[in-house]
Amino acid sequence: MGRDSLIIKGPFDIRNSIESGQPLAFHAEYAHSGKSFALSYATSRGVMKATLKGKRLEYSWQGDYNPGSAKEEIERRFRIKDNMPSIYRKICTDEFMRSAISAYNGMRVTQNDPWETTLCFILSQFNNMKRIRGSVRMLINTYGTGIEGSGKKLFPSAEQIKGASIEELMRHGAGFRAKYIKHAADFCTENLDLQSLYRKDYEDAKEAIMEIDGVGDKVADCIMLFAYNKMEAFPIDTWVKRVLETVYFNGKKKKIRELHQFASERWPGMEGYAQQYLFWHARSMKLR
DNA sequence: ACCCAGGCGGGCG
């Protein structure tokens, strides 16, 4: 248990970084009052709390952290070291992107734990934000280890989820995705070391993660982007597909493969950030 | 009541 703070350089919109459908949107608790924004979230090692006041991010931790590892967790999670002006130069290719960047200036792609990200995005398929959130929190409360004296839980490990039956997972709101979660937990404890994927490039790591039942092209790209630091990953969901077709193809239907190609040519090396701004802007505008 | 949700795997042509 301890606390510290750091000064954020460059634009940082912590609220939209959390609310924009990334893993923290599915399990962090947060509140904003006046000029400050506060959140807390479970990790595999502890619970982090943070409050942003202007440029100062104050944070505290419980569980298996020390001042160094807690700082690493915060800097990594919110990609504090990202050079936002440089990123914006790469993705601000047109009026729609300019508008999205203007609306959510400082929104970061977050970098999360691989298992946490896998679990969250398996649950996301053919589901809605509110229900995903409910399911993830239920899984944390049901299977996570409690932190003594805090009433808080750790994010449950694959081993802990593995102990659950499919029926039990269904009861906790996973629906038809329960069998995928079960398989993911089995596979990630017996066949696949998620940490090892950090050493692979985007193509190989994506191929490996897609061996999990319930992880297809889109979910795999979310895991590549939100966990493995692969900024060339470009998850294409219904919103991103629709907004690309509307803005760049005059409403004409395009194949997923064609849209991947388009993104890689338009925002090379920074597709992931482009996707996050496209997604959140389109969704907020309820563009259909 | 009815429709939809940050897709996916399986089955078919």
Add this chain to the structure above:
DNA sequence: CGCCCGCATGGG
């Protein structure tokens, strides 16, 4: 391959 379909469940 590419396309099409069903899918648990609860919120709007």
